[in-house]
Each structure stands twice: as structure tokens, then as C-alpha cells.
Amino acid sequence: xxxxxxxxxxxxxxxxxxxxxxxxxxxxxxxxxxxxxxxxxxxxxxxxxxxxxxxxxxxxxxxxxxxxxxxxxxxxxxxxxxxxxxxxxxxxxxxxxxxxxxxxxxxxxxxxxxxx
Amino acid sequence: xxxxxxxxxxxxxxxxxxxxxxxxxxxxxxxxxxxxxxxxxxxxxxxxxxxxxxxxxxxxxxxxxxxxxxxxxxxxxxxxxxxxxxxxxxxxxxxxxxxxxxxxxxxxxxxxxx
Numbered sequence: 001x002x003x004x005x006x007x008x009x010x011x012x013x014x015x016x017x018x019x020x021x022x023x024x025x026x027x028x029x030x031x032x033x034x035x036x037x038x039x040x041x042x043x044x045x046x047x048x049x050x051x052x053x054x055x056x057x058x059x060x061x062x063x064x065x066x067x068x069x070x071x072x073x074x075x076x077x078x079x080x081x082x083x084x085x086x087x088x089x090x091x092x093x094x095x096x097x098x099x100x101x102x103x104x105x106x107x108x109x110x111x112x113x114x115x116x
Numbered sequence: 117x118x119x120x121x122x123x124x125x126x127x128x129x130x131x132x133x134x135x136x137x138x139x140x141x142x143x144x145x146x147x148x149x150x151x152x153x154x155x156x157x158x159x160x161x162x163x164x165x166x167x168x169x170x171x172x173x174x175x176x177x178x179x180x181x182x183x184x185x186x187x188x189x190x191x192x193x194x195x196x197x198x199x200x201x202x203x204x205x206x207x208x209x210x211x212x213x214x215x216x217x218x219x220x221x222x223x224x225x226x227x228x229x230x
């Protein structure tokens with residue numbers, strides 16, 4: 001069973017640029033959630049995708065957008081980068097065939113984004 | 117809206133000491149409760165979870181947590197810590213419906229002195 005993978009590991013961008021982060025969900029999972037973890041803080045929910053549709057969104061502006069593909073992998077896009085977007089971006093997958101598993105999220109290693 | 121409070125920001129203990137990390141949540145409905153751990157340089161890993169049933173939950177590496185509904189608390193405990201327990205610990209809550217978002221606390225940094 002392959003776990004959640006994310007790419008790239010690290011990324012440096014300048015203010016105003018756009019960035020795309022990628023996530024491959026764990027085998028058998030149909031839901032992907034994205035979180036932003038600023039330094040010294042807990043992860044904050046950005047949005048969730050379930051079967052290619054957005055299924056809930058946190059308090060993030062529209063310049064944060066996403067996609068989920070038929071194989072349940074996902075992308076997070078951030079436009080017009082700001083300095084405060086510097087953070088660790090975490091992807092988590094969930095879902096499966098059992099009821100209990102629908103509430104447990106498995107996290108990837110994250111992408112460290114630095115905006116200069 | 118859900119919220120999670122972790123009042124201990126940084127805890128320093130000697131090896132073999134007992135550990136208790138506090139977690140309080142605010143939510144009007146039925147919740148699922150989690151403790152995640154983030155070891156230095158590693159990704160978030162689930163320590164233990166509570167969905168329903170016995171309020172005393174046992175997790176990996178000797179950790180346990182007790183759900184006290186009347187106090188809206190889910191404190192993490194370990195009777196005897198090891199140097200390898202040095203990490204950041206996050207309490208999280210989700211509503212009791214499938215695929216709901218996790219709301220995390222700000223985390224507690226645990227440092228174990230050999």
C-alpha cells in the first residue's frame with residue numbers, strides 16, 4: 001500500500017507568482033484535503049475534494065484553488081503569491097470501503113513553500 | 117465553528133517522567149477526536165483517535181487519551197516518556213460526519229531531556 005506523496009518537496013517563489021503543488025492519495029482513498037501549516041502553528045484547512053468536486057472550504061481567498069483528477073490525485077494552485085503564503089502545505093487523503101475509515105486522514109510529507 | 121485549544125505550548129520533561137498534554141475543544145455536535153504527532157523532519161502521524169465507545173483510547177507507542185465529554189477535553193497521557201518522544205503534538209477535532217475537515221490546535225512542543 002502506497003502512502004500519500006507530495007511534490008515538490010521544497011519550492012521558492014517570488015511575490016506575485018503562481019504555484020502548483022501536487023498530491024497523490026493513498027491507494028483506495030477517494031478524498032483529498034489540503035492544509036496550510038505556518039511556522040509554529042497547527043495545520044489550517046484550505047479545502048477538500050471528494051470524487052473530483054470541492055467538498056468544503058476553509059477561510060482562504062479564491063486565489064487558492066484546486067483540482068482532483070479521476071485517479072483521485074490532486075493539485076493545489078495559488079495565484080498572486082504573497083509573503084504570508086510561505087508555509088508547509090500538507091495533503092491528506094481519506095476514504096475507503098469502511099465507515100470508520102471515512103473519518104481518518106493520512107498525511108503526506110508536505111511541500112515547503114517560501115515566498116520572497 | 118469548531119475550535120481546539122492546547123494550553124501547553126512547550127513542555128520539557130526528563131526521561132521516565134509522566135506526561136499529560138491538555139486539549140479542549142469547542143463544538144456543538146458529536147465529534148471525532150485525534151492526536152497527531154510530528155517528529156522532527158517527519159510528516160504528521162496519527163497517534164490515536166476517538167470516534168465512539170470507551171472514552172479511554174489507547175494509541176501507538178504507549179500513549180493514551182481520555183475523552184471527557186462534560187469537560188470538552190481529550191488529554192493525552194503517557195506514564196513514562198522516552199527521549200524519542202521529542203516532537204510536536206497536535207490535537208484535532210472533526211464533526212461526526214464522513215470526510216469532514218480537521219480543526220487543529222496550535223500544537224505542543226515536547227522536549228525530553230535524557
